[in-house]
Amino acid sequence: MDVDLPSSIQAKLKSDTGEEAGGTLDIPLTVTKDQLQLICNALLEEEDTPFLFFVKDVEIKNTLQEALDIKSLNSEEVVEIIYQQQAVFRVRPVTRCTSSIPGHAEAVISTSFSPSGRQLASGSGDTTVRFWDLPTQTPLHVCKGHTNWVLCISWSPDGLKLASACKTGRAMLWDPSTGNQIGKTMIGHKQWITALTWEPYHLNPECKKLASSSKDGDVRIWDTVTGLTVLSLCGHSKAVTSVKWASFDKSVKLWEAATGKFITTLRGHVQAVYMVAWSADSRLLLSSSADSTLKVWSMKTKKLELDLPGHADEVFAVDWAPNGEYVASGGKDKVLKL
Structure with a gap:
């Protein structure tokens, strides 16, 4: 019945x-x-x-x-x-590459939007860090100081400094307005640095502390004023590839930062995952991989939302613009894509 x-x-x-x-x-x-x-x-x-x-x-x-x-x-x-x-902005479907910006002589390995969204920084195998003006898509500064591939970069939350790290295991700070180095080179890791992240602005408006992860298995917290290590976390037995948990097992793992509780694993890439980046409202996660693709993940469903093909080779670096309208990516094909 x-x-x-x-x-x-x-x-x-x-x-x-x-x-x-x-x-x-x-x-x-x-x-x-x-x-x-x-x-x-x-x-x-x-x-x-x-x-x-x-x-x-x-x-x-x-x-x-x-x-x-x-x-x-x-x-x-x-x-x-x-x-x-919902977010104040909408993430529109990606339908085309808006521009390609040449300049680096070797592979672009890292990219990062400034907090204002008006500048883009990039690090390359040519050992330089470059600043670009986004409205005009023209170069601003070429920063020289590293002696090996620049593997990762990160803007301070206040937008007044950019941190970069290279294959020698050394990290440096740059002034985006002049392109000059700030303070001392940070030396301590025994192998190359894989990722950089700043202490959140609400915890330290002076933007003094920087965290780095390395192939040597350590995570170091730096005082960027003195250039010295404040804390060294030595619990990993192998390389720490990202403080946001990107990995070489083709997956992205999510963790609860406050408790250390494991949340879930995101699977979809068919080769190693190199980097991840959050949207401004933390509802979407972007990942790049050796499989030449970018993937957008929904944090509500913990599932794949969108595939972004376009690169001809491995994609080493990604970042999300603060307004959510663009993502930037760079890879082995020596091209920045927006």
């Missing part, structure tokens, strides 16, 4: 951090995403704030009924509808 399905359910609207909006609501199964948007804005007293809605980890794209398995519900169950504020 067929069982009549309910026309509505008891539901609560909750944010992705657990805060409830109002109490228990009687919501029709035919309610649309746009109608949920109006309800949520009214309860939160926030006009025109865009939200995404999820029920049991499934995004509500049209109606609640389409996203929810009604037959599996208990008649007394109160369903949680999770709302998540």
Whole structure:
């Protein structure tokens, strides 16, 4: 005998951090995403704030009924509808390469957008670090000082310094406005440096501390003013390829930074993963690989969102523009792609 399905359910609207909006609501199964948007804005007293809605980890794209398995519900169950504020910007589909910027004499191994999004920095096998003006797509400075391949670079959160590291295991700081070196060269790693990352701005507005990972298995925390190691983390038995957990087993691993808890593994690349970069709102993750592709991963579903082909060879470096409109990549084909 067929069982009549309910026309509505008891539901609560909750944010992705657990805060409830109002109490228990009687919501029709035919309610649309746009109608949920109006309800949520009214309860939160926030006009025109865009939200995404999820029920049991499934995004509500049209109606609640389409996203929810009604037959599996208990008649007394109160369903949680999770709302998540969308980014201010939209990440548009990548349809073409907007420009190619020549200049380096060897492979481009690392790229990084400035926090303002107006400059791009790149490191290369030609031992130089270069600064580029993005609006005009012209060179600004060529920085010389490294004696081997520049493997990784990273802007300070305030945009006033750029850190770079090379195959000799040494790290340097540069002034983006002049192209001159800042302070002392940081020496300590026994093998080449694989990744650099700055302490977040809200923890240290002076942007003094820099972390580096290395082929020698260590992670070092540096005081960039003195050029000395503040802390050395020596728990790994092999190379630490990235503080964001890119790896040579063709996967990307996600970890909870506060607790060290393993979250999940992202699989899709068919060769080694070289670098990863977050979108500004941390909802998308970009990875580059020896398989010549870039991949965009959704942090909500933990699944592949988009494939970005285009390079003719291995892709060593990627970064996401602060406004989310561009990603930059560089690789063995000696070309920067936007």
